[in-house]
Amino acid sequence: SNPPIPTTAKPKNTIQSIADRIKTNQITRIIVLTGAGISTSAGIPDFRTPKTGLYDRLAPLKLPSPESIFHISYFSHSPEPFYAIAQARHPTTLKPTLSHAFLALLAKKNLLHFLFTQNIDGLEEDAGVPAEKILWTHGNWKDQHCSKCKSAYPDNMMRKAIRAGDVPYCLAPKCDGAIKPDVVFFGESLPEEFDEKVKLIPEADLMIVMGTSLRVAPCSGIQRMMGPGVPRVLINMERCGDMGSQDGDVCILGDCDEGVSEFAEALGWGDELKALWEEV
Numbered sequence: 001s002n003p004p005i006p007t008t009a010k011p012k013n014t015i016q017s018i019a020d021r022i023k024t025n026q027i028t029r030i031i032v033l034t035g036a037g038i039s040t041s042a043g044i045p046d047f048r049t050p051k052t053g054l055y056d057r058l059a060p061l062k063l064p065s066p067e068s069i070f071h072i073s074y075f076s077h078s079p080e081p082f083y084a085i086a087q088a089r090h091p092t093t094l095k096p097t098l099s100h101a102f103l104a105l106l107a108k109k110n111l112l113h114f115l116f117t118q119n120i121d122g123l124e125e126d127a128g129v130p131a132e133k134i135l136w137t138h139g140n141w142k143d144q145h146c147s148k149c150k151s152a153y154p155d156n157m158m159r160k161a162i163r164a165g166d167v168p169y170c171l172a173p174k175c176d177g178a179i180k181p182d183v184v185f186f187g188e189s190l191p192e193e194f195d196e197k198v199k200l201i202p203e204a205d206l207m208i209v210m211g212t213s214l215r216v217a218p219c220s221g222i223q224r225m226m227g228p229g230v231p232r233v234l235i236n237m238e239r240c241g242d243m244g245s246q247d248g249d250v251c252i253l254g255d256c257d258e259g260v261s262e263f264a265e266a267l268g269w270g271d272e273l274k275a276l277w278e279e280v
């Protein structure tokens with residue numbers, strides 16, 4: 001009889017096969033990329049989900065395009081719309097989600113090689129992910145400066161302005177610049193650490209992409225920076241980017257808090273994840 005024809009297709013990964021490799025220390029360096037989808041259950045709408053996403057809700061403002069509200073050129077002449085929505089997006093008393101807690105658990109188990117987040121809400125760090133393991137690729141709310149002369153601006157005055165929905169203006173004499181939080185607007189460059197931190201990606205043995213539509217560069221390119229044959233897991237409401245196109249890919253489609261619970265159960269971390277989330 002003829003010898004069996006070797007099958008070329010590699011066995012498809014499942015969440016359980018990935019979990020088994022983590023449990024047996026065959027996977028120890030996980031790169032994660034997150035987006036707005038991991039904070040929606042904390043109460044911060046994402047950007048592009050139809051109807052509930054921020055960009056659909058901005059339609060009444062008749063902006064040149066929804067994304068203008070985060071464009072530096074639009075902000076420089078019309079900062080008012082940004083401050084009209086800032087209050088709802090500027091978390092002061094939000095609790096991290098189960099998805100944030102899952103990231104903190106990865107870090108606690110020394111499995112988080114590095115986390116790239118596109119979110120500016122800082123909830124990953126609030127959940128317990130060490131700051132040195134995070135790059136806020138689009139900046140965050142922690143500081144603010146004049147959009148014209150770059151002078152610093154006091155935190156308490158910024159919080160007051162955001163709560164009131166007012167535009168804060170520069171305190172420097174003869175400068176009339178509007179104050180802008182240190183978030184990366186369209187038309188601005190990313191933090192310079194980005195180029196340095198992406199060098200960590202080829203060292204990883206697993207990538208997890210969570211809660212992002214992979215529509216905005218350069219973060220959307222991260223999905224293609226893994227070493228050859230390294231598995232990628234998507235935990236997202238919808239398919240995005242080229243996730244799912246490679247043999248080693250696993251897609252957990254649906255709510256990300258449910259997706260991370262399924263992943264944690266497969267890892268035997270179900271109770272640990274809930275306990276960690278309870279205490280954040």
Ligand code: APR
Nearest residue numbers: 035036037040046047048118211212213214236237255256
């Ligand atoms: N569970 C799983 N997926 C979710 C959930 C949820 N609860 N909520 C939303 N999603 C998914 C959406 O289906 C979408 O694929 O998360 C993704 C969110 O995509 P976007 O709204 O485009 O947000 P993001 O990818 O983070 O946007 C990137 O665009 O506007 C700029 O600078 C802004 O950082 C932002 C960047």
